[in-house]
Amino acid sequence: MLDHVTLRTSDLEGTRAFLENLLDVKPGYRPGFAFPGYWLYADGEPVVHLIPGEGVRNDPRGETIDHVGFRLEGYDAYRRKIEALAIPYSTMDLPELGERRLFVRSPTGILLELVFRERAAATRSNDNA
Structure with missing residues (x-):
């Protein structure tokens, strides 16, 4: 089970606001680290950590995380x-x-x-387990 993801960003405040608006996560408790950042919470858990980055793009040929996936509910509502x-x-x-x-x-x-x-597919995959 994935505990959290830490994202480096050159725009700490903009990325925080973007994720809050998009994913309905909220800033919450974060230990007093010596560097700025946010822990963003969903359902009482700190699932996204944001820390400052230098704004340098990763080399796609090197080792890096390509993307972060979030499982959500309400496809049509999120699309709107x-x-x-x-x-x-x-x-x-x-x-x-x-x-x-x-x-x-x-x-x-x-x-x-x-x-x-979709609920029907989730039920089918659980039945096959």
Whole structure:
């Protein structure tokens, strides 16, 4: 089970506001580290940590994290929200998995994958386990 993800960003405040608006996460308790940052909470858990970065793009040929995925509910509502926020996005439907996905980028270019599982497919996959 993934505990959290830490994102480095050259725009700490902008990325925080973007994630709050998009994912409904909220800043919460963070230990008194010697550097600035935020812990963003969902359902009482600090799932995204934000820390300052230098704004240097990762070399896609090197070792790096390509994107971060969040499992959410309410595909249509999230799609309307993204459109209302005027955030560019792309979609991917994977009917064999019973999943629909929305892809967005943070203000500094971090790729976020929003994954929505249809209930019938989730039940089928649990039955096969």
